[in-house]
Amino acid sequence: MKILVTGGAGFIGANFVLRVSRTRPDWELVVLDALTYAGSKESLTPVLDRVGFVHGSVADAELVDRLVAGSDAVVHFAAESHNDHSLNNPWPFVESNIVGTYHLLEAVRRHGVRLHHISTDEVYGDLELDDPQRFTEATPVNPSSPYSASKASADLLVRAWVRSFGIEATISNCSNNYGPLQHVEKFIPRQITNLLTGQKPRLYGTGANVRDWIHVDDHNDAVVAILERGTVGETYLIGADGEASNLRVVELLLELTGHSTDWFEHVKDRAGHDLRYAIDSSKLRRELGWEPAYSDLREGLTQTIEWYRANEAWWKPHKDTTEQMYRTLGH
Numbered sequence: 001m002k003i004l005v006t007g008g009a010g011f012i013g014a015n016f017v018l019r020v021s022r023t024r025p026d027w028e029l030v031v032l033d034a035l036t037y038a039g040s041k042e043s044l045t046p047v048l049d050r051v052g053f054v055h056g057s058v059a060d061a062e063l064v065d066r067l068v069a070g071s072d073a074v075v076h077f078a079a080e081s082h083n084d085h086s087l088n089n090p091w092p093f094v095e096s097n098i099v100g101t102y103h104l105l106e107a108v109r110r111h112g113v114r115l116h117h118i119s120t121d122e123v124y125g126d127l128e129l130d131d132p133q134r135f136t137e138a139t140p141v142n143p144s145s146p147y148s149a150s151k152a153s154a155d156l157l158v159r160a161w162v163r164s165f166g167i168e169a170t171i172s173n174c175s176n177n178y179g180p181l182q183h184v185e186k187f188i189p190r191q192i193t194n195l196l197t198g199q200k201p202r203l204y205g206t207g208a209n210v211r212d213w214i215h216v217d218d219h220n221d222a223v224v225a226i227l228e229r230g231t232v233g234e235t236y237l238i239g240a241d242g243e244a245s246n247l248r249v250v251e252l253l254l255e256l257t258g259h260s261t262d263w264f265e266h267v268k269d270r271a272g273h274d275l276r277y278a279i280d281s282s283k284l285r286r287e288l289g290w291e292p293a294y295s296d297l298r299e300g301l302t303q304t305i306e307w308y309r310a311n312e313a314w315w316k317p318h319k320d321t322t323e324q325m326y327r328t329l330g331h
Helices: 011-023 041-047 061-069 083-088 091-111 146-165 187-196 216-229 246-256 282-288 297-310 312-329
Strands: 002-006 028-033 052-055 073-076 114-120 169-174 176-178 202-204 210-215 235-238 243-245 265-267
Touching: 002 011, 011 028, 011 041, 011 216, 028 041, 028 061, 061 091, 073 091, 073 216, 083 091, 083 146, 091 114, 091 146, 114 146, 114 216, 146 169, 169 216, 176 187, 176 216, 176 297, 187 202, 187 246, 187 297, 187 312, 202 246, 210 216, 210 246, 210 297, 216 235, 216 282, 235 282, 243 246, 246 297, 297 312
Parallel strands: 002 028, 002 073, 028 052, 073 114, 114 169, 169 235, 176 210, 202 265
Antiparallel strands: 210 243
């Protein structure tokens, strides 16, 4: 099977390519990536001798059409995904996440190619901290930021193309990922790399906001399960029951790196900061038999810290620029 992986040099996409190259060696993978600041061809170095790579954007309709025509399936990771950037400049999120998804949908419709669309739990908005409910596939979309609104728009386009044109597509909405190869602008790698460079972690507001964390390998194993066994037209929520407050994550990282758990700084909260995300992944587990390998957040964070400790050359060049961006935003 020949798979086109959009955004395959980004965090989750690159981990997908690396993992599938090991677990599904008979799959032929072609990566399409624009190599924006969050994408790195270096992330694919271990497999570049057996994976095709095309430098380009999903917003390039002609290029997308040509690549889709030669594929059996598309896994669509490509997306602008940083909330702070979306508040500062929403257009790249509209162009990549909405316009790019439109071009993919038209291409798979023309060529009869299977599509799996990767999305986020942020499309559902947020939950109260004391709400016993979790997001399900039936939860109405209620995005809070330009980023999550652009992803919700893309999800709705996919659903419409399934119903109106009969394309073969599935959608997955996943909780917050962590693990190797994640850009240092993101919450967990920012705190880890701060600690590795002798700086205090920085915590938005009170740190009470809750995220439902999942290791990137568990996410990508779920994507493979959906590709192989999922029902066309269905949406699957991917989560590992990893709810933890931002404060708790920082405390765990401090503990795991041998620091006092109060050695951090509070910074100005993000505008429109969602309170809590929580995923009910029972449909995925029940119908496709998927289970997370990293059921313990401490275990996954330990593995992630060690990866960043061993791969300073990968993340160090981006650290100063990222911290300058956060200082400009007051974070």
